[in-house]
C-alpha cells in the first residue's frame with residue numbers, strides 16, 4: 457500500500473482526498489475573489505462615467521415637469537455664483553463670465569478641446585442685434601470681440617468665452633413674458649419660444665427644463681459644443697441667458713418648418729420634395745452632423 461492510500465487522522469480521509477478538497481476550495485475562493493474584484497471595478501467605472509456623460513437627446517419629461525413660467529425656476533438648477541460679476545445694464549442679475557458658469561460644477565463639466573488655433577467667432581452675415589444696437593445687451597459675454605470674418609462656408613469655433621449674454625429682462629420682453637402663444641415647439645430639454653428682440657431680430661428662445669440637473673448639462677453641452685460651431689446646415693446659437701436658476705439658449709429663428717413637416721406634413725397631393733432634393737437634405741444633414749461631431 458502506498459503512502460497516499462493510507463488514511464490520515466483528519467476525518468479518516470486519504471491524503472489525496474484532502475489535497476483534492478484543498479485545491480478545490482482554493483479554486484472556489486479564487487473565483488469568488490475574482491468576481492468580487494470585477495464587481496468593484498465595474499462599479500468604479502460606472503461612477504466615473506456617470507457625471508461626465510453627454511446628454512442624450514432622447515430624454516422625455518412628464519408634462520408636469522415643464523415649467524412654462526421661467527420666473528418660477530425649477531429647484532435643482534444650481535445658482536450661478538456671482539463672484540466677480542458685473543452689474544448688467546437693464547438686466548436683473550449680475551453677469552458672470554460664461555467660462556465660470558461652465559465650470560460651476562466641475563464634476564459635471566464637459567471638456568471639449570478647442571486647441572490653440574481656435575478663433576473668436578464673428579457673424580458672416582450682417583452682425584446680430586447686439587453688435588449693432590450698442591444697448592445693454594451689447595455688453596454681453598466676456599470673450600466677445602471683433603476681428604476678421606471667417607471664410608464663407610468654413611465652420612469656425614471660438615473660445616469658451618464665446619456667446620452673447622441676454623438678460624432675462626430682454627428675453628421676457630422678446631417673448632411677451634414667455635406667453636403660451638409664443639411657444640413654437642417643445643423638445644426633450646425645454647420649451648422653445650418665438651421672440652423678437654428690441655431691434656426686430658427674430659429669435660428662438662429655448663427655456664431649458666430642469667430635470668435632475670439636465671438643464672445645467674444641456675446648457676453646457678450646447679454652449680460649449682454648438683456655440684462654437686458655425687455651419688450653414690446648423691442652426692446658429694446666438695447666445696444664452698443664465699440668471700440665477702434660469703438657463704436659456706437663444707438661436708437664430710428658422711422659419712422653414714421642420715423636416716418632419718416637409719416629409720410627413722400636408723404638402724399637397726404631390727410632394728415638392730423630389731428624390732434629388734431628398735438626397736441633398738440627407739447629405740446636408742450628414743455634413744452638419746459631421747461638423748458638429750468633429751467640433752470644427
Ligand SMILES: Nc1ncnc2c1ncn2[C@@H]1O[C@H](COP(=O)(O)OP(=O)(O)OP(=O)(O)O)[C@@H](O)[C@H]1O
Pocket residue numbers: 513514640641642643644645646647648660662691707708709710711714
Ligand atoms: N431655431 C429655431 N427656429 C424655429 N423653430 C425652432 C428653433 N429651434 C427649435 N424650434 C422648434 O422647437 C421645437 C423643439 O426644438 P428643440 O430643439 O427643443 O427639440 P428637438 O430638436 O425637437 O429635440 P431635442 O429635444 O432632442 O433637442 C422644434 O421641433 C422646432 O419646431
